[in-house]
Amino acid sequence: MLNNYLISDVLVMLKRNLLRYRRLPRLVVFSFIQPIMFVLLFAYVFGGAIKSGSVEYIQFLLPGILVQTVLFGSMMTGVGLAEDATHGMIDRFRSLPMARSAVLAGRTMSESIRNLFVIGIMTAVGYMIGFRIEHGVFNYLGGVLLTVLFGFAFSWISAAIGLAVKDVETAQTAGFIWVFPLAFASSIFVPLETLSGVVKTFAEHNPITYTVNVVRALSLGLPLGNNLWYSLAWIAGILIVFVPLAVNRYRKISS
Numbered sequence: 001m002l003n004n005y006l007i008s009d010v011l012v013m014l015k016r017n018l019l020r021y022r023r024l025p026r027l028v029v030f031s032f033i034q035p036i037m038f039v040l041l042f043a044y045v046f047g048g049a050i051k052s053g054s055v056e057y058i059q060f061l062l063p064g065i066l067v068q069t070v071l072f073g074s075m076m077t078g079v080g081l082a083e084d085a086t087h088g089m090i091d092r093f094r095s096l097p098m099a100r101s102a103v104l105a106g107r108t109m110s111e112s113i114r115n116l117f118v119i120g121i122m123t124a125v126g127y128m129i130g131f132r133i134e135h136g137v138f139n140y141l142g143g144v145l146l147t148v149l150f151g152f153a154f155s156w157i158s159a160a161i162g163l164a165v166k167d168v169e170t171a172q173t174a175g176f177i178w179v180f181p182l183a184f185a186s187s188i189f190v191p192l193e194t195l196s197g198v199v200k201t202f203a204e205h206n207p208i209t210y211t212v213n214v215v216r217a218l219s220l221g222l223p224l225g226n227n228l229w230y231s232l233a234w235i236a237g238i239l240i241v242f243v244p245l246a247v248n249r250y251r252k253i254s255s
Contacts, residue, residue, distance in 0.1 A: 009098040013106025014113075017080075021114060031076075031114065032121050035069040039122065042189060043129055050190055055220060059134070062126040063143065063215040064188030067208060069122060070115040070151030071183060075175035077111050077155040078162025082171035085163065090253055101247050108155040115151045119144055135221035143215035146231065150211045153235045156242040163249035187212050207234035 042050075042065075043058050052060035081104070084090050093103050123131070133140045162171040185199055186208040195203055203209055210231040217224045 006099045006102060009102030010105045010109070012098070013102050014109050015106075017107055017110035018113065021110070031073060031118060034072070035065060035118060035122055036125050038068065039065050039125055039129070046189075051194070053191060056130065058126065058130045059132070059220060060191075060216065061189065062122070062131045063219050064186075064212045065126075066119055066122055066144070066147050067150060067212045067215060068183050068188050069118055070147050071154055071179060071208065072176075073115050073118060074111060074151045074154040075158050075172070075179060077107055078158035078160075078165075078171045078175050079168055080107060081159055081162040082166055082168045085166045085253060086168060090250070100250055104156075104159050104243075104246055104250060108152055108159060111155050112148050112152045115148055116144070119147060133219060135218060139218040139221075143218035146211060146214055146228075149235055150207075150231070153238040153242075156239060156246050159246040160242050160249055163246060163253060166253070182206060182208050187216075207231065207238075210234060 039062065042061055047057040047061070050057055081090075084093075084103075090103070093100075158171075158175055161174050165171050165174055185195075185203050186206045187203060188208065192200060192203055192209070207230075210227045211234075213227040214224060214231050216222060217227065
């Protein structure tokens with residue numbers, strides 16, 4: 001019975017957050033514009049200078065941009081929760097007979113749904129400028145599923161940060177401070193072979209690199225190696241650590 005109530009509460013919060021996207025279409029539009037700009041800029045400005053081995057650069061780039069897109073999108077979880085805390089919405093949720101974890105789960109799940117739509121748009125844009133799925137649609141969809149799951153895990157990190165700082169501007173700044181080094185010191189934009197020293201070592205063990213390598217392999221028919229298991233291990237580890245941490249931060253706000 002308790003599980004049924006929890007599921008019901010999560011679905012209510014999920015609906016609330018999805019309705020917010022419908023009522024704020026500009027938020028959705030701008031969430032599309034940024035990743036499209038990244039694809040176009042790197043494909044047409046840097047594509048001629050970056051060596052991507054035996055594949056065209058757009059084939060190499062787009063799987064990485066998809067992972068970067070959900071990673072940046074996950075930061076909106078913390079911003080949204082900080083906004084709720086600032087405007088007193090969390091106090092209102094506290095007065096309702098609902099599971100406290102449902103507020104966070106509904107938020108992170110809604111971000112995952114938004115990320116799924118963004119990935120669809122990005123795939124269409126990539127197709128228009130030369131990207132092709134070379135290893136079967138179902139394999140590509142498997143990569144998309146892993147990408148969304150990866151973004152879902154990072155949404156919980158963002159949730160913990162947003163609830164800790166409880167300020168919209170600070171949540172946004174704090175989120176991107178640690179995301180940018182992870183994103184750019186990875187295999188999103190360049191092959192690992194082009195890196196050197198400490199940066200290369202960091203990039204090789206970066207959870208983003210493992211996930212990008214999986215999505216790229218499923219898209220282009222490249223060997224998976226151990227990347228899938230490392231990516232799933234990172235996702236599981238992040239969820240194990242940050243789900244209870246975010247829920248605990250939420251309880252402290254609500255106490």
